[in-house]
Amino acid sequence: MFRIFKIASILIFLGGMTNAQATLIKEEQAFLKQQFTEVPKAQYLWLTGDLKKQTIAILGHRYPKIRVAYWQRPQTPNQTVWILEEIGKEKPITIGISITDNQIESLRILKFRESRGWEVKLPSFTQQFDNVNYKNQQLSRSIDGISGATLSVRAVTKIAKLALLFHHKVTNK
């Protein structure tokens, strides 16, 4: 972790505005614009040490990347927005989650790539996550499954837990 901090410090040497190329897909950009009137610059949470172990405990495997981007306005530090991915059956599902005060404010499926289980995109499913928080390694509400979409439901539920864990980590530095 210290070595990562050291290289990050070297890179921040020049300071000033950066000109990061847009790598978000349009659905991700649209989601961020819904959450913020002015989308802040992405920040990064590195999944190392205990956080890496907790991530593996939730997902059952490592998160593909070692760092995840999140968006947080300095004016509203209790709100974070995450765009995370998890494999449903064979392909990744891209999920956007906005969390305020340790509760999910909104969860949306931004990109669904499987041929089955698309029902998780419906508001009737995603709205189950509204106002849910994470306690004792469980969501505070039981999420109803969807017949024929078990793996997709499981993926979304895991990501909801993960985002709440990450939010807690970021807001309790």
Next chain:
Amino acid sequence: MKKQPSSLSFKQKSARKIHRLLGVFIAIGLIYITLTGILLNHSESLKLDKQIVTHPLILKWYQIEAPQIKQSIKLDNQWLIQLDSNLFWNQTPLPLNGDLYSAFKHQILIYAIIDQNLSLLTEQGEWVDTFSLPKDITHPDQVEWRVNPNTGLVSIRYQDKYWQINEDLTGFIALKSDSGFNKIKAPTSVEVPPQLKASLLNQNGSLHWERVIVDLHNGYFFGSIGPYLLDLFALLLLMMVISGLRLLLK
């Protein structure tokens, strides 16, 4: 001695001839079926369902192309390998695929150009991020690496254009020149050690020995005619049983 009726003798003689003739063919077939059957019975303990077929003739018979190592770049004592279009860090599959054009290690990061993207890995092979190369780069294999020895920043050169990787490691900033940056000679692709190669090919093939033995056992290995040949064998075996029973009768 009572003389047997000639018609009855004839049937016994015929049975003996048939029995003898069939015996040769049936013996070969029985050995074949017995061996494949025994192997299948112990498939799990022999790990036949886990062992990948690498023999080129068998793969050719199944019209399967053996996986090929397209690129293998040594970075310190680690390997970044492209097997077909999948990327591996040593033997560990990476969540990345595409054509690996070049890679080099600088400080604690690995910078790799894969297709039209730059991917970053930690020195333990963990994926940090991936972002697109500048749109002007149409031949990623022609990208040259540069490093600023004072700041540690990495930049790339393509034809007469320069870009620096931004401090967040999320994209590129266009530069007017690359002054302050030294050219880096990225390592070229070299032969993977035989043990690593064998391990990679073994864990990434698509045809297992169990499948081959099942196909041999049920005849499908020989195409659509295979099951009919086994049916013929079964009928011949039946004839041999009948001729054998006939021989037992006085």
